[in-house]
Every structure is written in C-alpha cells, then in structure tokens.
Amino acid sequence: MNASKILQQLMKQASGSRSSGNSSGNSGNGIDVKGVIDGLSRQLGGGSSSANQGSRQGGGSSGFDMKSLLGGGAMGLLVGSKRGRSMGGKALKYGAIAGVGMLAWKAWQSSQEGKNGADASSAAQHASEGERVEALSGEYQERRSLELLQAMIMAARADGHIDEQEQALITEQIDALGADQEMHRWVEQQLNAPLDAQALAREADSPQAAREMYLISVAVTDEQNPMERAWLDQLASALNLSPDMAAELERQAQQAG
Known part of the structure; x- marks a missing residue:
C-alpha cells in the first residue's frame, strides 16, 4: 500500500486549506458541503476512470482540479460530506491535521514540564515515547500512516x-490522490468496518502514535456533538491517555x- 503518500497529500491539503480559509469569506462557517459535492458532480462527469486519469495528469478538462474543490478535495469530503452542516459553527481544524506529529509531541512535552527529574531522564523518555510521524521513514512511516488514516476515517x-x-x-x-489498488480496497473496508475504539487503539505502535491518533481524531x-464526543472519550480510554493528556491534545x- 501507499498509505504514507496518501497521508502526506492530506496533510498538504490541510495546510493549504487552512491558509486559504484564513483569507476567504468562509471563516467560522466550516466546509461548504454542497459546494464540494456539486463540484465533484460537475467535474466527475466523465466517469471515475477519466477523473482519476485527469487528476494524475494535473487536472485536464476531462478530469478535475483538486484545488478547485472548496474544503480541500478529499479532506473536505472525508470530514464535511457526512454532516450537511458546519462543525458546530467551527471550522475544521486543518492546522491540527497538517502538524499532527509535532503537536502531539508538543502536548507530551507540556505534560513533562515541572516534573521532578524530567531533565535527567529526558533522553530515555524520548526514546521510549516513539518518533513523530514526520520523522519516520520506510515501513515505519507506512505503518503510522495507516494508523492515522484509520483513526481519521473512524472519527x-x-x-x-x-x-x-x-x-x-x-x-x-x-x-485521485494516487491510491494503489490495495490502498483503495483498504479504504473501502475502513468505511464499512465496525467502529471499535479498542481495535483501533491496538494498532498504536508507541505512546507518540497513540497521541497522534487521538489528536487527528479530534481534528475531524x-x-x-454527543456521538462524536462519546467516540473521543472511548478512544482516549482505549489508548490509555490520561484525562490531562487528552485535554492537552484537544487544546x-x-x-x-
């Protein structure tokens, strides 16, 4: 699979959408779901194969231009299409998606401030916490990317x-982001799999991975919303995150x- 490529594309979309959102008239109103879906309906008129071909070729007339879709294309659909409303009057937390690894690590560092002996054991603590997704490579990056994509889809x-x-x-x-056939099948499976916080938490390969999985879930x-709040609470418990850590990640x- 090419999960790391897909996650990186989504993070880039989130970064770009955050920037465009800050300068547009859409501030505070979330994603224009109708605009996203209508845009897709118009631009996918040639069928899925031509749409995918067009996107890989940079968006010709027979395909679609990812940048033209309000809400960041796949990012907007993954989060916005299910609601038909803005996120409780709040915009999607694009910045948290774009910087998920750094922010999760920052949350851990904040939790260590003021603890006795924190400086003395810093190196050992860092090693046991695990690497940020941005610092991983190869199969380790692929595995973490799958964990984060799975967390995002379930959330x-x-x-x-x-x-x-x-x-x-x-x-x-x-x-359209370049998913291979194996990745395509995996995404379809995740869209239909039972919501199971315990099963999702078992995929976390380190404390840092657990924090990233929770933070990216918060972001989407x-x-x-009571159902979504309940999911976050279930996930925090399954990931063995303390209430203080969960609150810091949300902050x-x-x-x-």
Missing part, C-alpha cells in the same frame, strides 16, 4: 452519517486551528 464516521453515495465520493477522492470531529488541536 469521521462517529456520528453515523456517511451514506453509500458519500462513501463512493470519498473513495474517488482518495483514488465536533466535540460538541493543541484547537490552538492550531
């Missing part, structure tokens, strides 16, 4: 409102915007 499904049509649109967009949920996500 996006937490309110139960992704229907078959929206699943198909999300799959189209993931394919509306914590004011980092909110500050990143």
